[in-house]
Amino acid sequence: MNEKEWFFEKYKDIFSMGFKFKKTLFDRKSEFQTVKILETEGYGPMLINDDIIMTTERDEFIYHEMIIHVPLFTHPNPENVLIIGGGDGGSAREVLKHKNVKKCTMIEIDSVVVEACREHLKATSQGLDHPLLDLKFEDGAAYIAQQQDAFDVIIVDSSDPIGPSAVLFGDEFYQNVHRALKKEGIVVAQGESSFYEIEIQKRLLKTVHNLFDKVGFYNYDNLTYSSGCWSFLFASKKYHPIKDFRKENVKKSGIKFRYYNEEIHQASFCQPQFIKEAFEPLWTL
Numbered sequence: 001m002n003e004k005e006w007f008f009e010k011y012k013d014i015f016s017m018g019f020k021f022k023k024t025l026f027d028r029k030s031e032f033q034t035v036k037i038l039e040t041e042g043y044g045p046m047l048i049n050d051d052i053i054m055t056t057e058r059d060e061f062i063y064h065e066m067i068i069h070v071p072l073f074t075h076p077n078p079e080n081v082l083i084i085g086g087g088d089g090g091s092a093r094e095v096l097k098h099k100n101v102k103k104c105t106m107i108e109i110d111s112v113v114v115e116a117c118r119e120h121l122k123a124t125s126q127g128l129d130h131p132l133l134d135l136k137f138e139d140g141a142a143y144i145a146q147q148q149d150a151f152d153v154i155i156v157d158s159s160d161p162i163g164p165s166a167v168l169f170g171d172e173f174y175q176n177v178h179r180a181l182k183k184e185g186i187v188v189a190q191g192e193s194s195f196y197e198i199e200i201q202k203r204l205l206k207t208v209h210n211l212f213d214k215v216g217f218y219n220y221d222n223l224t225y226s227s228g229c230w231s232f233l234f235a236s237k238k239y240h241p242i243k244d245f246r247k248e249n250v251k252k253s254g255i256k257f258r259y260y261n262e263e264i265h266q267a268s269f270c271q272p273q274f275i276k277e278a279f280e281p282l283w284t285l
């Protein structure tokens, strides 16, 4: 095996995942991180920030359908949506499939990520040119600190809690998110994996438990994140993701899905026993 043709994501110094690639399509150091896109053998173009896999052409639909459609089909009328991060454009693309959305604001700190994805992840980044999208290159944490009673749904489409994303996992950030949401608002955030990062998840759950009525995590499969089972944090001021979910709205929307459906929406909140026990004191779904 020629190691030069392989990219390895190392995880916690105990584990590594390797992907064979044909060539490097993009490689630049931005003000915030290194941004790379590799043309892989099995997964198409792969976006890697600071040596952490963000998304690939092959499996991005799973992450982006699940981060967006679960909250947008839980909230009965999500008109004003904010995305923090999400530079590859996949989250914006899925938000803008919802006909009741009147405006989607996206705050991405790093314009180099957007540039790389516009060039090499075209199917993912297509949402970035939608007329209802207001894309700003700013610090998401600083932006949210200035907002009040403004959004129906906030999506935190971030990397792991290191580098520029670390601040998006803190107490102060969630206090600001709570204030920026309208009185029936929902936040969903990139929530790591219960198999490797349950302590981070418990800390996040504690943070939102102090602020929101209904809090928990839901799971999805991912081919290119360690463990293959990854989660989103769900926190809502009013709506319950299962009791208030109107599954007939999914068919009525006319949206074509590849992963999300009415059954997955509900089943994704079921947790294996060890995770249930770890979350129990803080879980309110």
Ligand code: SPD
Residues within 6 Å of the ligand: 052, 053, 054, 055, 063, 086, 087, 088, 089, 090, 091, 157, 158, 159, 160, 190, 225
């Ligand atoms: N371990 C990697 C987690 C990265 C999650 N963010 C991906 C961004 C996709 N829009």
